[in-house]
Amino acid sequence: xxxxxxxxxxxxxxxxxxxxxxxxxxxxxxxxxxxxxxxxxxxxxxxxxxxxxxxxxxxxxxxxxxxxxxxxxxxxxxxxxxxxxxxxxxxxxxxxxxxxxxxxxxxxxxxxxxxxxxxxxxxxxxxxxxxxxxxxxxxxxxxxxxxxxxxxxxxxxxxxxxxxxxxxxxxxxxxxxxxxxxxxxxxxxxxxxxxxxxxxxxxxxxxxxxxxxxxxxxxxxxxxxxxxxxxxxxxxxxxxxxxxxxxxxxxxxxxxxxxxxxxxxxxxxxxxxxxxxxxxxxxxxxxxxxxxxxxxxxxxxxxxxxxxxxxxxxxxxxxxxxxxxxxxxxxxxxxxxxxxxxxxxxxxxxxxxxxxxxxxxxxxxxxxxxxxxxxxxxxxxxxxxxxxxxxxxxxxxxxxxxxxxxxxxxxxxxxxxxxxxxxxxxxxxxxxxxxxxxxxxxxxxxxxxxxxxxxxxxxxxxxxxxxxxxxxxxxxxxxxxxxxxxxxxxxxxxxxxxxxxxxxx
Ligand code: HEM
Numbered sequence: 374x375x376x377x378x379x380x381x382x383x384x385x386x387x388x389x390x391x392x393x394x395x396x397x398x399x400x401x402x403x404x405x406x407x408x409x410x411x412x413x414x415x416x417x418x419x420x421x422x423x424x425x426x427x428x429x430x431x432x433x434x435x436x437x438x439x440x441x442x443x444x445x446x447x448x449x450x451x452x453x454x455x456x457x458x459x460x461x462x463x464x465x466x467x468x469x470x471x472x473x474x475x476x477x478x479x480x481x482x483x484x485x486x487x488x489x490x491x492x493x494x495x496x497x498x499x500x501x502x503x504x505x506x507x508x509x510x511x512x513x514x515x516x517x518x519x520x521x522x523x524x525x526x527x528x529x530x531x532x533x534x535x536x537x538x539x540x541x542x543x544x545x546x547x548x549x550x551x552x553x554x555x556x557x558x559x560x561x562x563x564x565x566x567x568x569x570x571x572x573x574x575x576x577x578x579x580x581x582x583x584x585x586x587x588x589x590x591x592x593x594x595x596x597x598x599x600x601x602x603x604x605x606x607x608x609x610x611x612x613x614x615x616x617x618x619x620x621x622x623x624x625x626x627x628x629x630x631x632x633x634x635x636x637x638x639x640x641x642x643x644x645x646x647x648x649x650x651x652x653x654x655x656x657x658x659x660x661x662x663x664x665x666x667x668x669x670x671x672x673x674x675x676x677x678x679x680x681x682x683x684x685x686x687x688x689x690x691x692x693x694x695x696x697x698x699x700x701x702x703x704x705x706x707x708x709x710x711x712x713x714x715x716x717x718x719x720x721x722x723x724x725x726x727x728x729x730x731x732x733x734x735x736x737x738x739x740x741x742x743x744x745x746x747x748x749x750x751x752x753x754x755x756x757x758x759x760x761x762x763x764x765x766x767x768x769x770x771x772x773x774x775x776x777x778x779x780x781x782x783x784x785x786x787x788x789x790x791x792x793x794x795x796x797x798x799x800x801x802x803x804x805x806x807x808x809x810x811x812x813x814x815x816x817x818x819x820x821x822x823x824x825x826x827x828x829x830x831x832x833x834x835x836x837x838x839x840x841x842x843x844x845x846x847x848x849x850x851x852x853x854x855x856x857x858x859x860x861x862x863x864x865x866x867x868x869x870x871x872x873x874x875x876x877x878x
Contacts, residue, residue: 443459443785444463444765446765477495477496487624488624493505517655532574546872547872550870554680558592559573560833565653566638569584572588584634590628594624597620598624600620640664652674653670685834706731723835723839738834744792749776750775780815
């Protein structure tokens with residue numbers, strides 16, 4: 374509050390009163406139910422959203438499951454209207470068949486623009502196509518894949534395993550979510566621009582250098598930018614940004630640190646003319662790309678790869694703690710991969726080909742993401758009036774979202790056992806992994822904008838899971854209580870995942 378001046382307090386106070394007045398005065402005047410939601414005049418479905426905020430995804434799932442076509446419409450304050458679906462035909466329609474009609478749209482882009490600028494994650498149309506073309510070419514090169522494998526192995530051997538070993542000796546509880554987030558950040562920074570923020574190294578041994586300041590600022594900038602989507606009054610953040618107060622002031626400072634650091638690296642890399650296998654070096658070779666453009670690309674990639682794998686693995690380890698039979702099968706698979714090794718090959722981590730052979734582990738991680746998709750809800754904007762395959766009408770300017778979390782829990786897609794954790798559902802008779810249609814399982818998105826880092830993500834997740842489980846037992850504290858969810862840009866555990874590490878031998 375120390376940044377708030379008197380006029381800004383008055384503005385905030387008046388707006389709160391107006392908002393409260395509308396919420397309370399319209400409580401009794403409910404209109405006809407629409408798909409399970411009862412919109413109030415002016416404030417729309419907002420009171421219901423607020424009431425179920427703490428269990429938002431499960432509430433949405435109940436509504437979507439109760440709707441005959443697994444699709445509902447909603448209306449927020451200020452006549453912001455939209456549709457949410459868990460219906461694969463609708464998802465295919467918006468992400469592929471009628472892709473051009475469903476861009477991210479100005480609302481999404483505006484929220485993240487200060488942070489992401491014109492990076493791939495935050496643009497539509499021509500700007501997106503140009504970045505996508507270069508990026509998808511690079512993501513399909515063997516040299517990038519090797520670069521990822523080597524960096525993952527290095528982070529596991531030099532930081533993750535020593536940290537867990539130390540923790541197993543002391544017996545102290547650690548927050549596994551935090552550890553995995555630090556790992557993912559180090560790793561994606563190496564891949565994006567060959568910088569090592571060393572987030573996972575022992576904090577006590579590390580002075581706060583420029584890259585760790587970058588890491589801290591990046592974390593805050595991502596949290597605060599995501600927070601803009603959660604305002605009860607949409608676009609209210611624009612006022613606090615204008616006044617440069619509260620979280621918007623902190624966001625501005627964090628973004629300045631992130632942008633400054635990235636620009637400095639880009640300039641020195643251009644001057645040195647040193648090339649490596651990271652993504653920045655690959656984009657820099659096109660001399661038409663400005664520093665600002667390169668900065669935006671790098672930041673978008675870091676954001677895309679930062680909290681996604683850590684979110685998936687955190688839920689995976691929690692699910693594993695409740696399913697020892699799955700852990701047992703993973704361990705059997707790891708030992709058979711080890712047993713098949715050539716004599717003299719003693720590397721502690723796993724090569725790409727060995728990871729590829731771990732089909733059951735692949736299934737178990739995919740199954741964890743079915744129940745807890747890192748990007749749980751994703752939104753587009755309808756560009757011109759349209760009708761979805763299930764008959765739902767959409768008007769120009771409405772949101773069109775799909776809910777991957779609910780889709781993972783739809784009986785219509787996965788059958789009666791849809792809420793159970795069963796990696797076997799992904800395997801054929803021979804035990805080989807059977808990929809699912811991406812419109813039924815849009816965990817990595819689908820269609821022309823599908824995630825570019827999927828293979829990179831599996832390399833990272835499988836390497837970590839295999840190396841950790843082979844050596845340690847991960848005892849989750851309070852494992853019988855479902856962790857509270859926190860919906861940021863990714864699905865996180867609100868209070869982290871407290872675990873104790875024990876040496877398996
Ligand atoms: C478990 C891990 C991951 C999951 C579940 C995941 C999921 C997704 C999803 C749902 C989208 C669509 C987002 C949107 O349109 O707003 C996306 C896009 C993207 N992902 Fe991933 N992702 C993962 C890891 C990664 C990694 C490690 C990278 C690489 C650094 C990456 C790079 C990208 C990029 C560049 C896009 C934008 C594609 C475009 O707009 O054309 N992802 N991802």
